[in-house]
Amino acid sequence: MRVMVIIKATPESEAGQMPSTELIAAMGKYNEELVTAGVMQGGDGLKPSSAGARVRFSGQDRTVIDGPFAETKELIAGYWIWQVQSMAEAIEWVRRCPNPMTSDSEIEIRPFFEPADFGEAFTPELQEEEKRLRQQIDAQTR
Template identity: 50%
Template sequence: MRYMMSIMSDPQAEANTEMTPEIFEAMAAYNEELVKAGVLLAGDGLAPSAEATRVTFSNGRSTVTDGPFAEAKEFIAGYWIIQVSSPEEAVEWARRCPHPAEGDTTEMSLVLRRIMDTDDFGDEMPEELKERERELRAHNEHEA
C-alpha cells in the first residue's frame, strides 16, 4: 500500500515558523529512518504559499490566482510517499514524524491518504483505460 503523508500548515504558521538547524536535523534523521526501513518512495518540502499559483476551473473556464492565499485555512507544506504493508504501519510512521516539543503551542498535523491503484476503481474504470494507466506508470518508473 502506498500512502501520501502530508504536513499540513496554515498561512499564519508558515509566516511565523523559523526553520532552525535543529528542525532540519530532526527531519533528516526521520527521512533516514524511512529510507533504512525501505518505505520511503519520495518526499519533499514545498515552497511557501506566496510562491504558489492556483488554477480554478468553473463554467468551462480557468482562472489563475497567484499566492499567497489569505483565505486558506491550511495547505500542504511538505509530503512523503511511503509504501507500507498496512494502514496501521502508515499511522505508526506518521506518529514518528518530528513535531513541536511539549510546551510549544504550535500545532502541526499530518494527513495520510492512501494512493489508489488502477485496480481500486473496479468495474467503474474500463479495462482498456486501466491497461493504458499501467503502461504509463511502468514507463514513468522505467524513466526514473
C-alpha cells in the first residue's frame, strides 16, 4: 500500500526556522534507511505558508488567498511517499523517525486510494487513461 506521511507544521517551521546541521544529518540517515529498505518513493520539506497561496472554490468562482495561514496545526511542513505492506509497518517507520522539529511535533499517515477502492465507477477505460498519464509523468521526471 502507498501512504503519504505528513509532517505537520509548528510555529517554528512557520516562522521559517531552519533545521540544525545535526537534524539534517539525522534525517538524511533516516531517509537512507527508508530508501535502502525500498520504502521511500519521494518526499520533501515545504516552505512556510507565507510563501504559499490557497485557491478557494465556490461554484464557478475562484478566490486566491495568499499565505501565511493562521491555523498552524492544520498546515504541513513536509511529506514522504512510502510503499509499505500495511499501516502497521508505516507506523513503525514513523516511530523510528527523528523528531523533525525543534519542539514537539506530529506526523500523520494517510493511505492513498487504490483503483479497487473506486469500484465499478473506475471503468477499464478510465483505468487505461490514468495508466497513460502516470507513464507520461514518469517519462517527464526522468
